[in-house]
Amino acid sequence: MSDRPAASDTETPDAETAEERPKAIDLREEYESSGVDEVLRELDESLVGLAPVKRRIRETAALLLVERARKRMGLAHETPTLHMSFTGNPGTGKTTVAMRMADLLYRLGYVRRGHLVTVTRDDLVGQYIGHTAPKTKEVLKKAMGGVLFIDEAYYLYRPENERDYGQEAIEILLQVMENQRDDLVVILAGYSDRMEKFFESNPGFRSRIAHHIDFPDYTDDELIRIAELTLGEQNYTLSAEAREAMVEYIHHRRAQPHFANARSIRNALDRARLRQANRLFETAEGPLSAEELSKIDASDIRASRVFKIAEDEADPDREKDQQTPK
Amino acid sequence: MRITQGAFSFLPDLTDEQITKQVQYCIDNGWAVNLEYTDDPHPRNTYWDMWGHPMFDIEDAAGVMYELAECRKLYGDNRYIRLSAFDSTQGWESVKLSFIVNRPKGEEDGFWLQRTEGAGRKIRYTTHPYATRKPQGARYS
Numbered sequence: 001m002s003d004r005p006a007a008s009d010t011e012t013p014d015a016e017t018a019e020e021r022p023k024a025i026d027l028r029e030e031y032e033s034s035g036v037d038e039v040l041r042e043l044d045e046s047l048v049g050l051a052p053v054k055r056r057i058r059e060t061a062a063l064l065l066v067e068r069a070r071k072r073m074g075l076a077h078e079t080p081t082l083h084m085s086f087t088g089n090p091g092t093g094k095t096t097v098a099m100r101m102a103d104l105l106y107r108l109g110y111v112r113r114g115h116l117v118t119v120t121r122d123d124l125v126g127q128y129i130g131h132t133a134p135k136t137k138e139v140l141k142k143a144m145g146g147v148l149f150i151d152e153a154y155y156l157y158r159p160e161n162e163r164d165y166g167q168e169a170i171e172i173l174l175q176v177m178e179n180q181r182d183d184l185v186v187i188l189a190g191y192s193d194r195m196e197k198f199f200e201s202n203p204g205f206r207s208r209i210a211h212h213i214d215f216p217d218y219t220d221d222e223l224i225r226i227a228e229l230t231l232g233e234q235n236y237t238l239s240a241e242a243r244e245a246m247v248e249y250i251h252h253r254r255a256q257p258h259f260a261n262a263r264s265i266r267n268a269l270d271r272a273r274l275r276q277a278n279r280l281f282e283t284a285e286g287p288l289s290a291e292e293l294s295k296i297d298a299s300d301i302r303a304s305r306v307f308k309i310a311e312d313e314a315d316p317d318r319e320k321d322q323q324t325p326k
Numbered sequence: 327m328r329i330t331q332g333a334f335s336f337l338p339d340l341t342d343e344q345i346t347k348q349v350q351y352c353i354d355n356g357w358a359v360n361l362e363y364t365d366d367p368h369p370r371n372t373y374w375d376m377w378g379h380p381m382f383d384i385e386d387a388a389g390v391m392y393e394l395a396e397c398r399k400l401y402g403d404n405r406y407i408r409l410s411a412f413d414s415t416q417g418w419e420s421v422k423l424s425f426i427v428n429r430p431k432g433e434e435d436g437f438w439l440q441r442t443e444g445a446g447r448k449i450r451y452t453t454h455p456y457a458t459r460k461p462q463g464a465r466y467s
Contacts, residue, residue, distance in 0.1 A: 112388075113386050115385050141384055142383055144392065145389070146385060180392070182388075184388070
């Protein structure tokens with residue numbers, strides 16, 4: 001392949017930019033024409049709360065937009081490091097934001113396809129010697145041109161086991177993250193404290209990740225809004241008393257173990273829908289209207305175990321319920 | 327003698343950028359791309375050694391180019407590498423596009439023609455690649 005012709009017949013991007021390098025770039029126009037505007041607006045509208053996250057994404061988008069403009073003017077050639085880490089408690093919207101991020105990077109032209117590949121340790125680390133490298137490479141190949149989202153990334157590194165194959169996966173990941181920055185963006189996600197430890201023991205990761213975004217817990221008000229939004233999407237409504245019950249529910253649920261923010265709320269609503277269906281089935285006489293079919297009552301929510309546990313805790317004389325809520 | 331097999335073989339060798347575009351075209355059509363290598367250039371040698379599995383579920387050409395780079399690292403100097411794209415929409419895999427993406431660095435020394443005389447002045451012709459006079463793995467070096 002040594003006698004390759006000069007690439008005069010092909011359009012190399014360099015030749016293209018050299019020919020029509022613009023004198024000035026209107027950032028506002030760039031912003032609107034790239035469709036970034038739309039992604040950010042969608043992010044604002046469809047995601048409740050998360051103000052610091054949205055701010056960081058806005059900043060990142062601005063940086064990338066400017067970087068792109070600089071590139072077109074011939075001021076920059078290196079692709080900026082785009083690998084990110086999302087830290088936060090469960091159910092704070094890390095995966096959802098990662099999906100939006102993939103879309104954003106696609107619209108800005110930093111990834112070519114804009115798909116999101118979500119993996120955990122199981123998808124990267126093999127079970128026997130020689131199994132890990134092909135497995136990791138397979139995943140990396142699938143994610144190329146898009147975003148690789150590694151959920152609970154700290155499980156990759158198991159310090160207690162010296163021969164853990166996770167280390168091998170980490171090495172391959174680091175290599176590709178460094179050498180093929182044009183081809184893929186890696187987002188690591190997990191709980192804040194454990195990610196911190198993970199980065200401490202893998203300094204290679206920390207230095208290759210430019211953007212650390214922390215996801216705060218939702219406030220009670222935000223969770224209520226999430227509940228209403230979720231139900232609205234499914235054509236359900238909360239009655240006034242049910243809304244009150246929901247507020248109380250959120251308050252109690254937060255104090256109990258395994259609270260997973262928006263995910264807990266979604267599960268609670270799924271169970272409320274189940275109870276509503278049961279209630280309608282058992283009590284309904286004659287035909288039901290659309291309104292009755294879509295109304296969630298206070299009783300549907302108050303039947304939850306969460307209230308019982310909260311009561312038991314407030315009144316320790318009563319026998320404790322051994323079960324923990326899901 | 328330059329081997330001409332598959333598509334584009336009468337053109338100058340494709341650059342990596344051109345290969346990437348071809349691969350992306352295949353992927354966009356939903357074809358699975360596969361890499362194969364050999365050091366036996368006989369035209370009837372259709373079954374080349376496979377480099378890994380055919381690459382299903384890949385969205386972007388970079389994944390294939392990554393494997394091609396790995397394959398070249400090992401076999402780039404003394405093997406032919408070809409890239410084939412398989413279409414499975416009919417229920418079986420059929421080759422839609424196939425072209426050579428790597429030639430051995432050593433001289434491509436072509437074929438010799440063997441004539442075998444039979445009964446009644448009949449002659450049978452056979453072609454042999456010069457390369458295959460050496461054992462597999464030791465050719466083109």
